[in-house]
Amino acid sequence: MKTLLLLAVIIAIGLLQGHGxxxxxxxxxxxxxGKDLLTTYSFYGCHCGAGNRGTPKDATDRCCRARDCCYENLRKRGCRTxxxxxxxIFQRGQIVCGKK
Incomplete structure (x- = not known):
């Protein structure tokens, strides 16, 4: 049980680093x-979760790579991501980015 808890904490910390x-x-x-981020995508492909190396294995992995790239570009501009x-907000079945 302690091992499982430790693994969950390590995964969460790995996902937090540089990822908003x-x-x-x-x-x-x-x-x-409809899926849980931590249990479904923590060790998915080459770019979801920790790692970020190699050629993406599919569309989901490409999405993770694109997100990482966006955050890296923001970080280079001095944003604290x-x-x-x-x-x-969720509107008509879509995610709509708001303004801050």
């Missing part, structure tokens, strides 16, 4: 796919 608000991203993934909360 994990809670907000979890909501977006759950809304869009690690814990930045998203401002978004």
């Amino acid at each position: 608000s994990l809670a907000d991203f979890q909501k977006m993934v759950k809304f869009t796919t 690690s814990f930045q909360s998203y401002n978004f």
